[in-house]
Amino acid sequence: MTKIYLAEDQKMLNTALATLLGLEDDLDVIGTATDGNTALSEIVLKKPDVAILDIEMPKLSGLDVAQQIDVLKLTTKVIILTTFAKASYFEQAVDAHVNGYLLKDNPTDQLVQTIREVLDGKTVFSPELVTSILSAEKNPLTKREIDVLKEIKTGKNSKEIAKAVFLSDGTVRNYISSILSKTGTSSRIEALNIAEKNKWI
């Protein structure tokens, strides 16, 4: 009997998947959580064979949980299950040596199949994910520009951003100018819209 742990913060999906997976006669859902902290501690305790982790959860993200599982060298196989085909998420997942990365835009069959393949020792990435990442506009922003853009998102003005990232006000404005030119926009909000659409931040 394969022991499954499921971490997913949307209860409707959490309970639905727990029930469905439990119906498979070789799978046993030994626990579920709706936040990352609970998930991590229970996974450490209960040592499931497979952990299915949503990314965006309260307290600790599924990627953080995956990373901890990797660091602690647990034998638990990890499958990330998320809505987001975002390059930076995917990279983090690969860094954490996850065994699978599946989008919620797949039917449940696919999840069951992924579980089986992962148990077989395979590593499984959603084909749509790979397509989506390969076809995505490559992020042209530098690290610091991304830092600045994230501060912009919170609504800070130039001076506040400067304080937050330890730069001069002028430098921040230069970075913003550069962000605008790279995104082909002429205001902070437009730049944010473009960057979010392309999943650069």
Place this chain on the structure above:
Amino acid sequence: MTKIYLAEDQKMLNTALATLLGLEDDLDVIGTATDGNTALSEIVLKKPDVAILDIEMPKLSGLDVAQQIDVLKLTTKVIILTTFAKASYFEQAVDAHVNGYLLKDNPTDQLVQTIREVLDGKTVFSPELVTSILSAEKNPLTKREIDVLKEIKTGKNSKEIAKAVFLSDGTVRNYISSILSKTGTSSRIEALNIAEKNKWI
């Protein structure tokens, strides 16, 4: 046998719920869709007893589908199933005379129970939804201010907004000034953040 139609654009949840509901021996899932258009035409054709509708779907929103069902005076009972406890969504749902409004932050049992209650002729609104709406900050913005704020969101500058909403540039800036004061902010981005947090736009 109660005929259920399910419209939900996230395939993982769509398939999971379809399977689960199908397991109930008095319920029969006669069709599913991942967009509003398909849902509406199939509902018109197949006349299910209950339609479960997600709100944010491609082509036609669940609220639009609900409204059409109401206008066409179909006997199909409608349950809105959504992530969003947003006052304006709820109001639209009430206007469309839906029979239930359930948040995805509920377990599947709740959905099954809601289906049964709706079939019994009851009208069911998620308690968390009601709480959330009652405890929500009431939107202090006027209609025109909301119009302007929506334009701000697209990244337009004052002149462009003025054109878009047929106002003078000065008036737009006055409205923005008023929006900022009502939201207690000092920039467009902050105002957007507050308005989105409070689900005013």
Place this chain on the structure above:
DNA sequence: TCTATAATGTGACAAATGTCATATTAAGTC
């Protein structure tokens, strides 16, 4: 009927934003 409030406008002003030219230093690449 009086009184808010919404919707709309103008003009003036200070502050913030965005652009540009220019510069230094460090790191990485051919």
Place this chain on the structure above:
DNA sequence: GACTTAATATGACATTTGTCACATTATAGA
């Protein structure tokens, strides 16, 4: 070793943004 890019900075400038005072008209409520 030359070249490019990133990271950082300054100063000057034009434009945009946000504030404020003030004004008109329409409408809804007490």
